[in-house]
Amino acid sequence: MRTAFISHLVERARVNPKIFLVVGDLGYSVVEPFANLFPDRFLNAGIAEQNMTGIAAGLAMEGYTVFTYSIANFPTLRCMEQIRYDICYHNLDVKIVSVGGGYAYGSLGASHHATEDIGMMRTIPNLIVSAPGDPVETRAVLDSLLSTSSPAYLRLGKAGEPVIHANEIILPVGKSVRVLSGRNTAVLTTGAMLQHSLTTIQKNNYDFSLYSFPFVKPLDLERLAEISSNYSTVITIEEHQKSGGFGSAILEGFNDLLEAGVISKLPTVRRIATPDIFTYTAGSQEYLRKTLDLTF
Amino acid sequence: MDTIEFAREIRSRTLEMVYNAKASHIGGAFSMADILAVLYGSVLKIDPAEPKAADRDRFILSKGHACTSLYSTLAIKGFFDIDLLDTYSKDGSFFMAHTSHKVPGVELSTGSLGHAMPVACGMALAAKRKSEKQHIYVLVSDGELDEGSNWEAILFAAHHHLNNLTCIVDYNKIQSLGRVDDVIQLDPLKDKFVSFNWDVVEVDGHDHDQLLASFNNKTLTDKPRCIIAHTIKGKGVDFMQDDLKWHYQSPSADQYSAAQKQL
Structure with a gap:
């Protein structure tokens, strides 16, 4: 996903002179093509995410469409107030990109597990929250984020x-x-x-539908209304804490549709997510998913 | 209006706003009034008729709690109808008790400390990348230099030779719960900025000639500049000066009259 992101960003930057990439001293062997092609629109802000995010706000105020780029919790939780106040309160054209959503950096430990980001980010007004499921969705989401000047969060996997x-x-x-x-x-x-869900359904020959929600906010309520009229059972699955994440957003969506009279009954929703715990052992992404029973 | 009269008018309007709204933070609003008067009276290239002109100088007030004197300054300069100051802190007003970018002439909402320096660095970097000539000024409090985000930005500005950036420290020596020296010591502050590769000058922050000379010093190096303005919290009203309680207290009717008389 990160390769799809940077390649596509390079393509778009060729024709969009406003695109500016700011990295937090991360992105080795990933961001170089952008840096080499557009040195005037590239900045390594160093290991200082609060400053990086404030700088992005300042650049956006001067007319740039700014992408901040780092991994795991560093471009998000580390500088949450700069995101909320400098970027979102001023409604600036800054897209926050985090590589390594969920347990992508599994063996690197809890410091590198981005498992509360969706919950925190989706409470901030003006901010779009997106998490594409594969390289194709990554390109599509990037294009849609470039079509708006709203601030946005783009949660990517890793590579491969x-x-x-x-x-x-x-x-x-x-x-x-x-x-x-x-x-x-x-x-x-x-x-x-997405991939895990697809494989699980196919391997077990489940007669299930599968929907990918690359946007957690705004949420596709039209789709939820359609789903509620066709299914009485819904499973949500995410690499994130159960509290406040994607599954919570879906529950809220169904509830709001019911309250608004758009739907007449609530489906049963089984939420698969991290059950309010940290992990304290080493392990690959696959191992951690298994340990935490992130499957159906 | 000369800058001395400008500063007096800023303080008088500020006092009125704080008194009417029963608001706080008059001490820090007074300590920087002379800096604002000199900047807006003689230094900044700005046009109240065109507050968003691309080539304007940018001024950001980082210590957003002291917004009353900035709002007063902008009103006196004609960015908006001066009567709007009467709505300060009232229900539905844009004139919030921390600086709001919804007020004409305000570049950035501030209120959480340590936010403006990074944003100012972004603005200064953008000007450099676009070969634009505007200058970026940011006014920080002494207490907020406790925030690490400022030092991230101070490192950054020097590394990127942002000599189109000037940071003014309103060094009034009192922060939220006590004297700066007792809470988190900043001194030797000049040495800190010098060691971070900034050009630094120390001035009496109430001496307009010194302030003007420091702003107009054109012997620019490739370094960002810091003006450490030694000020007095509550400057202008004798019973408010250098006293922590005027970070919080709102003047009574008698104190209001006495203060206006002094101003």
Whole structure:
């Protein structure tokens, strides 16, 4: 995903002179193509994420579309107040990119597990929250984020996620995409759990539908209304704490639709997420997913 | 209006706003009034008729709690109708008790300390990258230099030779719960900025000639500049000067009259 992101950003930067990339001294062997092609629109802000984020706000105030780029919790939790107050309160054109969502950096430990970011980010007004599920979605989401001057958070996996969608797709901000059609249950996933969900359904021959939600905010309520009329059972799955994450957003969405009278009944929602714990052992992403029972 | 009269008018308007709204932070608003008067009276290239002109100088007040004297300054300069100051801190007003970018002439909302220096660095870097000539000024309090984000920005500005950036420290020696020397000592402050590769000058922050000379010093190196302005909290009203309680207290009717008389 990160390779898809940077390659696509380079392509867009060739024709969009406002795109500016600011990195927090991370991105070795990833960001160099951008830095080499557009040295006037590249900055390594050093290991100082609060400053990096404030600088991004200042650059955006002067007309740039700024991408901040780092890994795990560093461009998000470390500088949460700069995101909330400098970027979002001023509604600036800054896109915050974090590589290594969830347990992508599994063996590096809890410092590098981004498992509370969605919950924190989605409470901030003006901020779009996105987590594409494969390289195709990454390109589509990047294009849709570039079509708006709103601030946004882009949560990426790491490298090497397989391509799920056979063809390029268009994903307007706030839209989801159906990956599989089935009858019994609708599985809703965000971010890099897409591949795991697809494999699980196919391996077990489940008669399930699979939907990828690359946008956690705004949420595709139209899709939720459609799902609630077709399924009585819904599974949400994410690499994130159960509290406040994607599954919570889905629950809230169903509830708001019911309250507004758009739907007449709530489906049963089984939320698969990290059960309010940290991990204290080393382990790959796959190992941690298994240990935490992030499957269905 | 000369800058001395400008500063007097800023303090008088500030006092009125704080008194009417029963607000706090008059001490820190008074300590920087002379700096604002000199900047807005004689230094900044700004046009109240075109507050968003691309080539304007940018001024950011980092110590947003002292916004009353900035609002007064902008009103006197004609950025908006001066009567709007009467809405300060009232329900539905843009004139919040921490600096709001919804007020014409304000570049950045501030209130959480340690935010403006990084943003100012971004603005200064943008000007450099675009070969634009505007200068970026940021006014910080002494207490907020406790915030590590400032020092990230101070490192950054020197590394990137942002000589289009000037940081003014309103060094009034009192922070939220006590004297700076007792809470987190800053001295030797000049040495700190010098060791971070900034050009530093220390001035009496109430001496307009010294302030003007420091702003107008054109012997620019490739370094960002820091002006450490030694000031007195509550400057201008004898019973408010150098006293922590005027970080919080709002003047009574008698104190208001006495203060206006002194101003």
